[in-house]
Amino acid sequence: MNEKQMKTLTFGRKMTALGLFAGFIVVVIGLFVSGPTQDNYTLFIGLSMMVTSMLLFGFGLFLMLLQEVTHHNSITKINH
Numbered sequence: 743m744n745e746k747q748m749k750t751l752t753f754g755r756k757m758t759a760l761g762l763f764a765g766f767i768v769v770v771i772g773l774f775v776s777g778p779t780q781d782n783y784t785l786f787i788g789l790s791m792m793v794t795s796m797l798l799f800g801f802g803l804f805l806m807l808l809q810e811v812t813h814h815n816s817i818t819k820i821n822h
Contacts, residue, residue, distance in 0.1 A: 757795075
């Protein structure tokens, strides 16, 4: 990987960590601060924030790997 890809991946990791942390805080607020109610909307919002962060990181990682494989294949075809 080149330096630009590493910077992008590092940014994605930091944003994912921030999203997971924010989602965890919202889940804790939903569970403990608001009390056990039937409508735990804050719990579901926190869980959805955490899942969305993980999915976006996975999608970004997939795109980075796809770009790396495509670049490697184009170099291999040029050399043959």
